Amino acid sequence: DGGITQSPKYLFRKEGQNVTLSCEQNLNHDAMYWYRQDPGQGLRLIYYSQIVNDFQKGDIAEGYSVSREKKESFPLTVTSAQKNPTAFYLCASSTGRDYNEQFFGPGTRLTVL
Amino acid sequence: DQQVKQNSPSLSVQEGRISILNCDYTNSMFDYFLWYKKYPAEGPTFLISISSIKDKNEDGRFTVFLNKSAKHLSLHIVPSQPGDSAVYFCAASWNAGGTSYGKLTFGQGTILTVHP
Numbered sequence: 001d002g003g004i005t006q007s008p009k010y011l012f013r014k015e016g017q018n019v020t021l022s023c024e025q026n027l028n029h030d031a032m033y034w035y036r037q038d039p040g041q042g043l044r045l046i047y048y049s050q051i052v053n054d055f056q057k058g059d060i061a062e063g064y065s066v067s068r069e070k071k072e073s074f075p076l077t078v079t080s081a082q083k084n085p086t087a088f089y090l091c092a093s094s095t096g097r098d099y100n101e102q103f104f105g106p107g108t109r110l111t112v113l
Numbered sequence: 114d115q116q117v118k119q120n121s122p123s124l125s126v127q128e129g130r131i132s133i134l135n136c137d138y139t140n141s142m143f144d145y146f147l148w149y150k151k152y153p154a155e156g157p158t159f160l161i162s163i164s165s166i167k168d169k170n171e172d173g174r175f176t177v178f179l180n181k182s183a184k185h186l187s188l189h190i191v192p193s194q195p196g197d198s199a200v201y202f203c204a205a206s207w208n209a210g211g212t213s214y215g216k217l218t219f220g221q222g223t224i225l226t227v228h229p
Contacts, residue, residue: 004156031215042117042202042219043157050214058216090156099215100145100206104156 003027004105006091011110013085021076021108023091029103030096032074036060037088037107046089049074050096078110085112116140117205119220127228132190134223136203139184143205147217148177148188151200160201161188193227200224 004025013019025032031050035043045058049068063082068074074093078085088109092102118137126132134148144165149157163170163177163186170177176189190197204217 009154033215035219040122040221042119042204042221043217044219045216048215056214092156094215100147100162100208100217101159102215102217104149104158106154106156 004091004093004103006089006105006108009106009108011108013110013112015112016080018077018079019085019110021078021089021091021110023074023076023105025072025074025091025093025103025105027093027103028071029093030071031094031099032068033092033094033102034058034064034066034074034076035090035092037090043090046076050099085110115221116143117203117218117220119201119203119223121223122221123224123226125226125228126193128195129192132188132193132197132225132227134188134190134201134203134225136186136188136220137184138186138205140205140207140218141184142207143218144208145206146177146179146186147204147206148175149202149204149219151202151222157202190225193225195227195229198225198227 007022033048034046047066049055065077090107091105094102147162148160150160151157179186200222202222203220
């Protein structure tokens, strides 16, 4: 089955620690995205990547970093510089033909204690 | 600055009736609009979309209407079913030079509950 995998589903970290969220897709999609969702808010774009070894900042990139070394993988690191990291993080991907229609993973809920 | 707004946090309808979810936007550059559906503890799934060159797009029980002059779009679900109960997000993009690279701006979401 093709799809997007995010692991783990729940993640707990102590304040001040960096943490990396995994996102893998086997859809052969060119583009990948990271979003953050907070209660009562829509999804906000953190970073996106159209091709391997290239990525751009989204609307709320501060305190986050990404890499795109392989087409199927787009890990997100939440650094200690992110002031309010507790949130639900969603990874998505899309084809190069239609960037708008995005396929989402199940998400990772990060709680920083 | 919320460029895409869903002013109704929740909507409750009876099974078989029509559900109408609304969305307003402020950025006149947006030219492509989408609706996503999200169940608890899952990622959103694409439902239906519309380009700004159209004012209506239909897919089975789902129809999206776009009123560009009012900067308003709506999603109609007819007839509503209990399985439609979920959070619905509208999203918008600006396809500058022919491609947006997927920079979607989402609304806050509306929780739809369909009662049997």
